[in-house]
Amino acid sequence: MDQDEILENESVEKILSPHPLSFMGLQSLCIFLIVWGLLVAWLVNFSDFRSYFINPILIIVVWAFGLLLVGVIASLLTVLWRIFFIYCAIVGSGIGIVFWLGYLNDSGVFLPVFTVVISIIGFLLVECFRRSHKYVISNQRIIFKGGVVVKEERTLRYDKISDINSKQGVLGQIFGFGTIIPISQSGFGLGADTSFAAGGVQAGKKRLKILGIFGGGREVQTPRTRSYYELHGIFPYKEVKKIVENLVQGSVITTYQQEQVKFQEEQVDLQKEMRDLLKKQGTLNRSLNNKEEDIES
């Protein structure tokens, strides 16, 4: 953090980055690509089933089907269709290169190599994304920075934090990292899980006669935000959590402190009144003294 970014009386407690394993969701997509590439290579070139893969089109179909199937499953489980579209792009580009460069007869070698290369690129991109995150915890605020191309930044003062959500997965518990989501009073840091169910009814044997669609939806507020707006996968989790909670607690005015402040304000008012009275008394005394001196003279 640059010195010119530091406010008056501000001291930096910690500068953090996400743990290398904290983006395992994205990394596992790359791991799957490596595993699938190696599996296809074995299946097509070395396994007992290799005689079935004399036709190169079958190799392409099996390779693409496996990728798209996992893409659909992963998208449904995470409710992120982005994953499916990425896998579609990989399949499309793989098939495109095979036909464009005339690698059809060598697709048993090319497609696994292509898949592994894509996964390595994926790993590098995830690592770049991870390294773009920077979290600064100072005595006054938390600064979240992130974004590879577009720089995002969020500053949150401790007195504006209304709630702290923290979570630690199995990997986090093993390696000691976790995510802390500070939820602001405006609700920043909250997301919504929406589910929808619909059903159709068809009556009649041959032709559609009656059609009814019934639907319902429900929404649940849940702590969720982008990784550069939360303390994502920070290490050491317990220590950072304690620091943040202490700083938040330190900026909260308790009932006793409020009573004390009110009492002190009353005291100050009283002292002011007394000071004014004393001033008045002083001026009165002085005017009296002057009058006495005049009479004496």
Place this chain on the structure above:
Amino acid sequence: MSASPLDIIVFAPLAPIFGMLLFWFIQLLFIESQKYMLSGISKEHEPFIRFTNFIGIFFQTVCHALGYTVTKHGISEFYIGVHYGKVAPKKNKTGLFEWLSNGFLFLGPFFIPSFLLLICLIFLLNNGFIFYPLESYTFSENMIVFGNNIFHFSYSFFSFLATIDFMHPGHFGFFIMFILLGLGIRPSYIGEKTVKKVDIFYDLKNIRYKLLHKPLYIVFFLLSAYIFSYLSVLFNLNWYVGLFSLFGWLSIIAITALFFAHIFIFLIKVTDLIPGTFRYISLMLFPVSYVILRILFFLVPIPYITTISLLLSIIITSGLIILFLHSLTNTFKFSEPMKSHKKSK
């Protein structure tokens, strides 16, 4: 050869029970040894220890939940973490149901991981699962058949391990699972503070308590075993010995997995002595040398490729690690142990 009725009625059912208990106790010894080895590296490798704890706790908690579900206790609370697992029943039942659920908790972590491996082995072993028929139902015959079942399975299993092909996805996946489960076949916790709920001594104390204070359960177990044995005799089947042989197989898988886990932990312990990047090189030696050898033998084919590649990789890894230890550390440089030098000072 005629069998005496006393042998058939009283002694014969005990033979497979003794056999199974023998293997189970060997498994317990391996578990204790593994715990000792893991506690030795716990300070330097905390995440690794937490990982092994998690596997052990996972199986124990799942077994506990399974026990409560089977005995219709119901589950009101379920939690699995790295440090402890918790399963709370909805209803508190006593007697046989309580014992059954406790049985799942005590024995499950020893047998469930190896049962998963056994399921995998069904697809990988060619002919390891043979139950030999019984000629008579005597103590000696039961013991011989139990031994034969165990021997045949062990022979197939060890042959598979000796010819394992890491280039085969099925073999490779099995081996990874074999090592991971081998690290977690224990109902215990290793860490900074022991949690009594998952400590092996807690379990053993419970077992001892059950044996001493609730002998009815033991009587029930023996009675069930004897009834099952008599039914097998009545229908002229080898089911009784077969059932205990199955537990014997599970113990053999567990013992072997624990043995391989020992080797893995030993490798970590030894490489800790090597400084710098050579430590990581030592850990990578085995997979790298194996892949290079397999590529070499793919180009220059020879018989027994998998076994020779495996053996050569082990030799190369061991040799180079010894070389690293000799050249980079003080290990092997003293003819007498260091302890004697310290004492003389």
